[in-house]
Amino acid sequence: MPKRKQRSKAGGKLRIGDDWNAINIIALSQQSPLKAVAEFVENSIDAHASNVTITRGKEAGKPYLKIVDDGHGIPRDLDGLPDFPYVATHICDSLKRYLKEREGIQGEFGIGLLSFWTLGQELALTSAGADGRTMEMRMRKGDPRYTIVDRRRLFPEKGTEVVIKPLLPGIRHLTGEKIQWFLASELRDRIKSSGVRIQVIDHQARTQYQVVPREFTGRLLHQLPAPETSFGEVYLEIYLGDSSPDHKVGLYRHGTRVIEDIAALEEFQRPPWTSGFLQGIVDAPFLTLTPGTRSGILQDERFAALCDALAPVGIALTSDIDEQRRAADEQASKEILRSIHRAFREALLALPGEEYDWFQLSDVRDGGRRPHQPGIEIEGLEAGNVSTQGKPGGGASRQKEFFEFPGPLYSVVVSPASSTVPVGQNKNLRAIPRDRKRLLVEEGLAYQWEILEGGGALENAGSEIVTFRAPQEPGLSRVRVHVKQRDVECQSEGLITVTDDLLADSAKSSRHREGLPAYTFERAPGELWRSRYEEGRNLIVINNAHRDFIYASKNRAVKLRYICRLYIKELVQKNFPGLSPDKLLERMVELSLYTEEHLR
Numbered sequence: 001m002p003k004r005k006q007r008s009k010a011g012g013k014l015r016i017g018d019d020w021n022a023i024n025i026i027a028l029s030q031q032s033p034l035k036a037v038a039e040f041v042e043n044s045i046d047a048h049a050s051n052v053t054i055t056r057g058k059e060a061g062k063p064y065l066k067i068v069d070d071g072h073g074i075p076r077d078l079d080g081l082p083d084f085p086y087v088a089t090h091i092c093d094s095l096k097r098y099l100k101e102r103e104g105i106q107g108e109f110g111i112g113l114l115s116f117w118t119l120g121q122e123l124a125l126t127s128a129g130a131d132g133r134t135m136e137m138r139m140r141k142g143d144p145r146y147t148i149v150d151r152r153r154l155f156p157e158k159g160t161e162v163v164i165k166p167l168l169p170g171i172r173h174l175t176g177e178k179i180q181w182f183l184a185s186e187l188r189d190r191i192k193s194s195g196v197r198i199q200v201i202d203h204q205a206r207t208q209y210q211v212v213p214r215e216f217t218g219r220l221l222h223q224l225p226a227p228e229t230s231f232g233e234v235y236l237e238i239y240l241g242d243s244s245p246d247h248k249v250g251l252y253r254h255g256t257r258v259i260e261d262i263a264a265l266e267e268f269q270r271p272p273w274t275s276g277f278l279q280g281i282v283d284a285p286f287l288t289l290t291p292g293t294r295s296g297i298l299q300d301e302r303f304a305a306l307c308d309a310l311a312p313v314g315i316a317l318t319s320d321i322d323e324q325r326r327a328a329d330e331q332a333s334k335e336i337l338r339s340i341h342r343a344f345r346e347a348l349l350a351l352p353g354e355e356y357d358w359f360q361l362s363d364v365r366d367g368g369r370r371p372h373q374p375g376i377e378i379e380g381l382e383a384g385n386v387s388t389q390g391k392p393g394g395g396a397s398r399q400k401e402f403f404e405f406p407g408p409l410y411s412v413v414v415s416p417a418s419s420t421v422p423v424g425q426n427k428n429l430r431a432i433p434r435d436r437k438r439l440l441v442e443e444g445l446a447y448q449w450e451i452l453e454g455g456g457a458l459e460n461a462g463s464e465i466v467t468f469r470a471p472q473e474p475g476l477s478r479v480r481v482h483v484k485q486r487d488v489e490c491q492s493e494g495l496i497t498v499t500d501d502l503l504a505d506s507a508k509s510s511r512h513r514e515g516l517p518a519y520t521f522e523r524a525p526g527e528l529w530r531s532r533y534e535e536g537r538n539l540i541v542i543n544n545a546h547r548d549f550i551y552a553s554k555n556r557a558v559k560l561r562y563i564c565r566l567y568i569k570e571l572v573q574k575n576f577p578g579l580s581p582d583k584l585l586e587r588m589v590e591l592s593l594y595t596e597e598h599l600r
Contacts (some may be wrong), residue, residue, distance in 0.1 A: 020144050023091060027114035027141075033171045034182040036115035040067045040162055041183060042256065045194050047071030049159060052196060056176050057203035063172055064165035065119060071159045073127040080130030084137040087113065087125075088146045117141045119171060120164040132156035176202025180209035188213040189255030189283065216279045217241050224316050227309035231286035231302050234309055238280035240320055247276050251297070252283040258297055267307050272317040277324065282310070332556075333519075339599060340564050341516050347594035349432070350417035356575075356591075407435035409445070409485035414494035418594070423500050427468045431481045433490070446484045453478040456498070470498045517571075519563065533570040540570050564599055568592055 016022045037054065044052045049071030056065055074082035091114065116123040116139070126136045136151040167174070180200045183191075191198065191213045198211035218241025227234040238249060248261040259265065262282060263273040272278060284306050290296040297303055348356055412433045421427040429449075433441040449461040454477030459467040468479065477496045482489060517538045525545035532541050542563065543549060552562035572587045579587070 023114070023144070024142075026091070027117040031118065033118050033168075033174055034179065034186070036118040037065070037067075037174075037179055038183060038186045038256075039115045041187060041198065042190070044069035044071050044160070045187070045190055045196055047073065047160065048194075049196055052198045053201065054176075054179060054199070055201045055203065056174070056179070056205075057201075059165065062166035063204070064163060065167060065174075066164075067162040069159040073158065073160050074125070076130055081133065082127040082129055082135050082137075084125070084135065084146075084148050088137065088139070113139070116162075116164050118168075120167045122165055124161075124163040126151055126161040126163075128156040128158070175205055176200040176207055176209055177205075180211050183211045184214045185250070185260075186257045187211075187255070188257070189252060189281065193255055218247075218279065221317070221320060225312040227306075227313055229286070229302075229305040229309050231305055232284075234306065235283040236280070236313065238278055238282075238317065240277055240317075240324060241279065243276040245276055247279040249273060249278050250281050251287075252281045253287050253289065253297075254285050255283065257281075258287065258289065268310075272314055272321050275321055277321045278317060336560055336563055337518060339560055340567055343564065343595045343598040343600075344516055344567070346598040347591065349413065349415045350594050351591070352416050352419040404439070406439040406441045407437065409433055409441050409483065409488045409490060410436040412481065412483045412490040412492045414479070414481055414492045417492075417494045418497075419494070420497045420499055421468070421470045423470055423474060423498055424472050425470050427470065427496060428465055429468055429479065429481075429494060429496075430465045431483055431492070433483050433485075441485070444485050448482040448484075450480055450482075451477060452480050452493070454496070454498075456496070468496060470496070474499050517567075519567070531566040531570055533574050535574070540567060542566060560599060561596065564595060565592065568595060 041052055041054070044067065047069065049069035052067065052069045054065070054067050056063070058064070074084065074087065077083040077086070113123065113125070121141050123139045124136055125139075126134060128134045134151045134153045134156055135148060137146055137148050139146045183198060183200075187198075190196075191211065200209040200211060202208070216237075216239040218239035221238050221240055224236055224238065227236065241247065248263070250257045251259040251262045251265075262268045268274075284302075286302050287306065288298040288300055288302055290298060412431055415430045415432050419427055419429075431447055431449075433445055435441050445464075447462055447464055449458050449466045451458060454475050455471035455473065456477045457469045458479070459469065466479075466481075468477070470477075475498050477498060478493060479496065480491055480493045482491045484490075515538065517533070517540050519540040519542055521544040522541050523545045524543045527543060527546075530543055530546050530548060533539075534541060544553075548562065549559075552559045568588055568591050572584055572591060576584060576587055
């Protein structure tokens with residue numbers, strides 16, 4: 001029996017074994033309904049439409065989506081009629097593939113119509129011929145057949161009409177607002193360059209939207225390296241703003257968004273693209289799209305060229321972000337420092353001067369004279385400086401501006417609000433009246449002091465400054481002052497602890513007062529110290545690599561309290577040398593109570 005001759009072919013040409021199965025796979029590869037809507041709108045833009053109207057509504061109880069444009073319509077055959085047979089039988093063979101280099105249009109795969117499978121069950125595509133005769137092509141999801149019928153209309157209409165109905169149950173949440181927001185981002189540059197006017201009418205929600213190309217926030221970066229490749233130029237429009245998880249840089253092709261966030265690509269999953277400081281677009285017209293989804297790119301040599309071109313851009317963006325971070329940290333540090341200094345000044349007004357007179361604030365708490373001229377804010381002193389206004393030799397006086405004059409009485413505080421005095425000794429207390437802006441009020445005031453609880457006596461009870469005479473027995477006294485200005489009356493209270501055991505003078509720091517210190521950061525990862533005080537520079541150094549600082553930095557209010565407590569720790573430790581640990585802790589609790597009350 002003769003042997004069968006073996007095939008000698010070593011290769012061949014690929015072909016599709018089942019055309020309809022291939023069409024099913026292609027049609028179902030588009031998974032985003034919004035992307036499918038964008039496909040139809042792009043077809044209208046490619047047809048040079050000036051107006052596109054998207055309507056969402058119901059007809060006979062069935063939801064539908066209609067897209068109408070005034071473009072050139074479906075290309076016509078030799079008889080001047082819309083060439084629907086060519087459209088239906090040339091899937092994956094779009095004429096736009098040959099026109100896109102000349103006209104800059106998007107389509108190239110010939111599968112746009114199949115995206116209606118993602119939206120609904122039936123598609124009706126209507127367009128007029130050269131003689132005004134209107135034709136309609138109908139297609140059904142899952143059906144390989146199509147039909148073309150005459151559609152009678154009184155007047156022919158320019159452009160095309162696409163009606164998809166009924167919509168799939170899973171996408172009936174596709175509101176007009178969602179369509180508008182998606183198109184504003186997805187087709188941002190195509191809308192801007194073509195000037196097309198896109199309107200979304202939602203009959204079910206009774207709303208109407210105009211699709212306006214999305215505008216980014218932040219500062220547009222101009223001085224970026226120009227990315228160039230052998231396949232063409234890359235257009236950049238990148239904005240630098242505050243960090244937010246919503247800030248993303250989209251990857252575009254010919255003005256149409258391909259990927260919402262470029263950081264979704266593995267090659268860009270690193271700073272600066274993942275920092276959250278950037279938003280904008282990277283448009284590379286030469287990229288190769290994945291045919292099915294139109295929401296991805298092939299990572300071929302063109303994509304590799306894009307990655308290489310964006311490498312110097314990433315370095316420049318990182319530098320801009322670091323510069324902005326430094327500026328933001330510096331501004332935040334200034335604000336925190338002002339808040340802490342303000343809180344300390346208010347606390348030192350309330351605490352006993354003989355125990356907490358650490359800084360050059362004698363002009364604030366001196367009970368024997370006024371701290372400032374009328375209308376000057378008590379907390380207006382800068383840390384480390386002595387106010388010379390109103391003092392001999394303080395320089396030439398200037399005429400106050402209008403806003404520096406105080407308003408009517410609004411509040412009053414007792415200074416100190418909490419104090420300690422030895423038995424049988426005297427203590428001066430002072431009422432500090434203020435207006436709504438916390439300016440010192442002086443005119444037309446009447447004072448009245450009284451002891452509410454405890455022993456002791458008051459001298460000059462009708463004046464701004466009163467002298468409290470402590471009894472011979474230890475105890476707690478509570479005093480109150482009433483201040484009246486015409487019809488306005490305010491009051492405040494103070495506590496006086498009468499004791500026979502005071503802090504010895506030797507336990508208090510005798511160094512020269514240098515003012516409230518500033519603070520700076522030092523990065524010391526792995527070290528346990530949180531802060532330290534440098535006496536020579538009158539500076540508190542904070543370890544910003546400590547785990548507590550990193551935890552507190554997640555929230556501004558927590559960070560502010562954390563730095564304030566470090567201030568309290570360092571200042572109490574420095575200004576109460578020789579005290580036992582338990583007494584130092586008592587001082588820290590006391591100072592924290594009065595300081596954090598005014599911390600904001």
